[in-house]
Amino acid sequence: MPQDPFDWIDEQHERRRAAGLVRTLRPRPAQERVTDLAGNDYLGLARHPEVTEAAAAAARRWGAGATGSRLVTGSTELHAELEAELAAFCGFEAALVLSSGYAANLAAVTALSGPAHAGALLVSDAGNHASLIDGCRLARARTAVVPHRAPDLVRKTLAEHGGPALAVTDSVFSVDGDAAPLPGLAAVCREYGAALLVDDAHGLGVLGEGGRGAVHAAGLAGAPDVVATVTLSKSLGAQGGAVLGPARVIAQLVNSARTFVFDTGLAPAAAGAALAALGVLRREPERAARVRSVAAGLHRRVTDAGLTAARPDAAVVAVHAPSPPAAVRWAADCRAAGVAVGCFRPPSVPDGISRLRLTARADLTDDQVRAAVGTVVRTAPGARGEERDASGCRTGG
Template identity: 80%
Template sequence: MHRQETHDRSAADAFGGPRRDPFGWLDEQSERRRAAGLVRRLRPRAADSEQLDLASNDYLGLALHPEVTEGAAAAARRWGGGATGSRLVTGSTALHAELERELAEFCGFEAALVLSSGYAANLAAVTALAPHGGLIVSDAGNHASLIDGCRLARAATSVVAHADPDAARKAFDGHDSHDGPAVAVTDSVFSVDGDAAPLPQLADVCRSFGAALILDDAHGLGVLGDGGRGAAHAAGLAGAPDVVATLTLSKSLGSQGGAVLGPARVIDHLVNTARTFIFDTGLAPAATGAALAALRLLRREPERAARARSVAGALHAQLTAAGLTTVRPDAAVVSVHAPTPDEAVAWAADCRTAGLVVGCFRPPSVPDGISRLRLTARADLTDAQVTDAVRTIVRTAPAGAFKA
């Protein structure tokens, strides 16, 4: 008998009948997404696109700044195209250490640790600081990376009402500190509506129970705080012995990668225990060099942070005046409500056709069930561009988007 026929018969016998397609269930899942209008598609963009971008997270307009791109190129020329290994083997360069020192100093923390992404930074911080027997109190509006960190951590997780310190207090109240450490986990600025967490009040709750606070400052760095030093700095929490901040280098710094900032003993613990640090290749030199150049540029031009907030405020004010329902931005994200998921998708598509790129969030990506356009302000936008963007959004809006 032919070898392949023998293999096929053996496989069929092992499963008690003809072999089944192991990925057949994917077709059913795909059809469900299509029927629900939830199919995601990649849209490669051109390097020289003339469309106005209100969808990226390049809050300070630094991704294409000559100093930032030259920082990337110079680092690649000197250190190579990749880090060549994990940070604990060959993946740490003098450039990584330089970026860590300057990030910690700029944001007001004792130490910093650079990882390959903001996602990896959140997984590292949450899993390493929430061992078995501990408790994580997690805001219901947290980013997926924090949620995944909670799922992977060995501590129990209590999900509490959005931006509600009293709900966090109740969750901590039932935990015995002798069982293990407790920690609250929250975004500093929430990525869907752009609202800020009540950090001072949440820190007070944590301290009353001897709990730590981990805040994801992905949308705060470069926008909030003195000269863009971040939400922890703005709340007076930077450098506190019981506060840890995570951040990404891919938004305000226009690069890629992530970092954890906090007390030196916390950073040392992550170096020794955080799996997304230990077992991952170090951040590429080009991204490290770009982030360092962007950070130094921000230090020289702190007005960029205020300009990003000003643009967000102008977008909110003009869209609200036009009759659309928008959420007041606490940083650089502006949320505009849409009547239905389908109308949100069509609205975003019409904006794109008109030369304006906007984000589109809808269920199940948003837990509150509200579909919306998500706009991101940029410090390099002119007043005329803001006005043009508002006109496009208003002109293409579905009738049901306007207040009655």
């Protein structure tokens, strides 16, 4: 008998199962009686009446789908309006909307790494999101991965290279919620004539004046050597992504970014929702300050209870777990008690430390935050009689 060509899948699954790393899909109902600390709806806009009505109105007017790639039939007046509003709100000259934040990062990195013959270098932070990492892999340029949040090592790398380069970083890193030192990175890049690309997915709507993002807060928005990417699926409660930057950069992407040229345009409903969410944020800028306040409250309460958690720079609070199986059980216990939390395990965490990830939302009340943290603390591995390890994490029994 011929060998089964997919036997290797069973072997990999068994290794994942033994390590406690099997991931499964869990479809949620439309209405779920849990306090959500797992999603990325930072400003609580995904179900805002203006946002959902705008999505429905866009679908009724423009149809369920974009009908084609942006360069064929997939660009509508709605897409152009959204791009103009995003650029104006975030302080950039131009914007380009794509079907996801992932696609936006792939587009920006691959299209801006320079011609293959130019010998360009990509300098990537070790904590970057997978979409930036994949963009570096797909780009036809050499990539140097530098330690996390280390501008001095970026300087050393650029000095040794001595040629065209693009530094790539998250603004807020999705695992621990810590922020990149953007002013220092920009200064280093300018010292060596390199460009800076910042994924501001977790900064838009949370950081900066009225939620204009980390790049705006750092005074870098609109700079001729700085490009930002954002997602429309977090603070704006919709779906899609965008690249923001100088007009000539956006023109370069329109002509050469494969995830733009060959992908169907963003669905009109998502574009309409994102545009409406921007309008709500402009009108209610206090939502950005509120989500930061909620994140600080989450961190204070979990650390006061003796858990180990990284101090948040934006909306993400990461709480250490002793092992992958313990993290999975902890997250399941939280959900059973009415609190949804994120669960991050290797290989999603580069340092190998499993975490529960709590994401703050501007629409959470103080009572909800207090009750949710009580659940997290009550269900923690240490609360079941287990001991702490040397790092301060509670260990499994």
